[in-house]
Amino acid sequence: MPVQVAVCGPGECTEREWDHAHETGRLLAAHGAVVVCGGHGGVMAAAAAGARGAGGIVVGVLPAADRSAAGPDLTVVLPTGLGQARNNVVVNAADAVIVVGGSWGTLSELALAMRRSAVPVVQLAGWRVHDEDGRPLGGVVHAADPAEAVGATGLFG
Template sequence: MGRRKQVAVCGPRECTEEEWSHAYEVGRLLAERDAVLVCGGHGGVMAGASAGARAGGGIVVGVLPEADRVNANGDLTVALPTGLGEARNALVVNAGDAVIVVGGSWGTLSELALAMRAGRVPVVQLGGWRVLDAHGRPPGDVLHARDPGEAVAMTGLWT
């Protein structure tokens, strides 16, 4: 029996109902596959993914920007206070065997970029902002999913 797969799920603290629902389903599907979900530990997409994973009986690790656990969401199994502020984004993405991004914000964009720079592929994006190169083309290494099931499948961790 090997180590469990770890998947970082990133997304904005303030999100739409659809993004929250997508994050919830991603979290539930990851728990169903016995993966450990790693996230930023707060609200929005992070809370949706955490709630889904917790409902599915999964393990949820929140890497918090603060030096305490006061603002951690209630669905975390483990809350890791870092005191690093937004620099904790690098810890979140580096903890994943794959990264799933749901929705978009400046912090989420930084996580996507950090994941790509660290070679944490696959990076799967579900909704959110689109990054284009100087020629108006999307970078080829970010995979775009249509729904939560496809996002989880596109990680390639269970093929």
């Protein structure tokens, strides 16, 4: 069974986040991983395009109950009718989670992924979570670039 890696990030992203997500998707596909994402624009679309361009499989987990808003680079489309609760499906379908950039929805995916203690969570740019004393919370691996992010999952030898 192939490794599945969720790539999470905002539906509207910067050019840098797009580039990071696209390269992350490409690298994951090159390793034979299935990319799981939210199936819409921004980081999700960039990761899907990168993976699909490299011949990879991309699963989009949509918030709506139909496929009409599915991104063009998805191989498999799963309409859920769950709204933002679909974020839980995205992270639970993954053997690792890579977060690119930051938004409220992305933060929810990061939090849900961190609740799954056995799953590596890697963050490439974006928001950082700190405790009440201003110290970064542990557990999230911060990567400087897509290659480091993919490597930090520990899934590829």
